[in-house]
Amino acid sequence: xxxxxxxxxxxxxxxxxxxxxxxxxxxxxxxxxxxxxxxxxxxxxxxxxxxxxxxxxxxxxxxxxxxxxxxxxxxxxxxxxxxxxxxxxxxxxxxxxxxxxxxxxxxxxxxxxxxxxxxxxxxxxxxxxxxxxxxxxxxxxxxxxxxxxxxxxxxxxxxxxxxxxxxxxxxxxxxxxxxxxxxxxxxxxxxxxxxxxxxxxxxxxxxxxxxxxxxxxxxxxxxx
Amino acid sequence: xxxxxxxxxxxxxxxxxxxxxxxxxxxxxxxxxxxxxxxxxxxxxxxxxxxxxxxxxxxxxxxxxxxxxxxxxxxxxxxxxxxxxxxxxxxxxxxxxxxxxxxxxxxxxxxxxxxxxxxxxxxxxxxxxxxxxxxxxxxxxxxxxxxxxxxxxxxxxxxxxxxxxxxxxxxxxxxxxxxxxxxxxxxxxxxxxxxxxxxxxxxxxxxxxxxxxxxxxxxxxxxx
Numbered sequence: 001x002x003x004x005x006x007x008x009x010x011x012x013x014x015x016x017x018x019x020x021x022x023x024x025x026x027x028x029x030x031x032x033x034x035x036x037x038x039x040x041x042x043x044x045x046x047x048x049x050x051x052x053x054x055x056x057x058x059x060x061x062x063x064x065x066x067x068x069x070x071x072x073x074x075x076x077x078x079x080x081x082x083x084x085x086x087x088x089x090x091x092x093x094x095x096x097x098x099x100x101x102x103x104x105x106x107x108x109x110x111x112x113x114x115x116x117x118x119x120x121x122x123x124x125x126x127x128x129x130x131x132x133x134x135x136x137x138x139x140x141x142x143x144x145x146x147x148x149x150x151x152x153x154x155x156x157x158x159x160x161x162x163x164x165x166x167x168x169x170x171x172x173x174x175x176x177x178x179x180x181x182x183x184x185x186x187x188x189x190x191x192x193x194x195x196x197x198x199x200x201x202x203x204x205x206x207x208x209x210x211x212x213x214x215x216x217x218x219x220x221x222x223x224x
Numbered sequence: 225x226x227x228x229x230x231x232x233x234x235x236x237x238x239x240x241x242x243x244x245x246x247x248x249x250x251x252x253x254x255x256x257x258x259x260x261x262x263x264x265x266x267x268x269x270x271x272x273x274x275x276x277x278x279x280x281x282x283x284x285x286x287x288x289x290x291x292x293x294x295x296x297x298x299x300x301x302x303x304x305x306x307x308x309x310x311x312x313x314x315x316x317x318x319x320x321x322x323x324x325x326x327x328x329x330x331x332x333x334x335x336x337x338x339x340x341x342x343x344x345x346x347x348x349x350x351x352x353x354x355x356x357x358x359x360x361x362x363x364x365x366x367x368x369x370x371x372x373x374x375x376x377x378x379x380x381x382x383x384x385x386x387x388x389x390x391x392x393x394x395x396x397x398x399x400x401x402x403x404x405x406x407x408x409x410x411x412x413x414x415x416x417x418x419x420x421x422x423x424x425x426x427x428x429x430x431x432x433x434x435x436x437x438x439x440x441x442x443x444x445x446x447x448x
Binding site for chain 1: 360
């Protein structure tokens with residue numbers, strides 16, 4: 001991929017792009033490469049510094065792994081999403097291991113970790129962007145963990161959706177998030193976020209018309 | 225408390241203190257207050273912006289809470305520690321609720337959230353410090369959650385310490401972290417971090433001579 005192609009992608013994604021010098025912009029582009037990952041391929045493995053990964057198509061999965069090889073999905077990255085947690089040399093405060101693999105064939109741009117780190121040393125706006133991206137992702141992960149491990153909100157929502165779908169006899173539930181929250185005795189924001197999580201997992205599809213159940217089997221597993 | 229007293233505390237704690245203008249330093253001190261919390265007192269309650277809290281003595285506990293009032297301790301703050309997660313108006317990327325209470329009578333300095341946010345808007349070094357503090361804490365929390373919920377490292381270490389203590393017939397286990405790791409088939413770093421977590425929880429005391437069990441009852445609960 002040519003410098004110009006990276007340039008046009010980065011100016012869309014990086015809010016700091018116009019604030020940094022042309023030299024630094026060139027440096028980032030020169031240290032970028034286009035990579036295509038095949039479905040199932042391991043992209044990032046624990047502690048190494050694999051760089052800053054930008055998804056152009058397909059989807060990546062971030063997860064934690066146990067000694068025995070079990071894993072917990074933290075979140076998924078889709079088109080336009082940026083992975084900072086794979087660049088431990090950029091964010092030294094990150095001290096736990098994450099893994100990344102490709103869920104589908106995925107086209108990505110990867111900025112080398114040391115190059116991104118060098119430029120962010122010189123530009124506080126880049127450092128702030130990288131840290132804010134990481135804090136935002138951590139917040140999402142904490143929230144999901146809290147809901148799943150602690151309040152069983154995933155289970156409660158799965159039960160509600162299955163019950164409602166069998167009651168009305170279709171897979172599309174034409175209720176607003178606020179209505180569902182009231183039925184469940186929860187808050188609209190909680191229901192919306194959990195539906196977004198279900199939707200990222202491919203369990204439901206959320207549209208203006210309501211919630212369509214795509215994967216009843218997984219919903220049943222969650223409900224048990 | 226007088227401006228000078230805040231000044232002498234902050235120059236120890238804030239790495240950015242000498243980089244910002246005298247005006248901004250004054251502004252932070254003017255918007256600080258000394259607070260004494262009584263044991264058991266709620267200090268921060270979910271979404272509100274309670275400001276940046278610096279512990280001068282005693283200890284605070286950060287936790288998540290469920291709808292039913294159950295809680296999970298995320299970590300504890302001791303003398304010299306700083307709580308950024310209570311300042312959601314400073315770090316907008318934080319979108320989940322945490323709670324803070326006093327575990328002992330605690331003396332703290334509190335910088336008002338809006339004042340800290342205003343100064344950090346003008347000073348990237350403050351913004352970076354605040355974000356790095358948050359990312360470091362998140363990393364610790366993620367690590368603990370991963371170990372406890374996923375790998376049962378807390379359980380495995382508790383079992384090891386109890387077995388070893390009963391084998392040698394004393395409560396002080398004179399082994400290095402590396403030796404324990406080898407016995408457990410784990411990594412030294414993992415054992416050290418989990419021992420630090422146990423120590424913060426008051427379950428053990430870690431010194432050069434070894435690990436002293438302080439709370440055998442809690443260790444037994446963890447082991448079951």
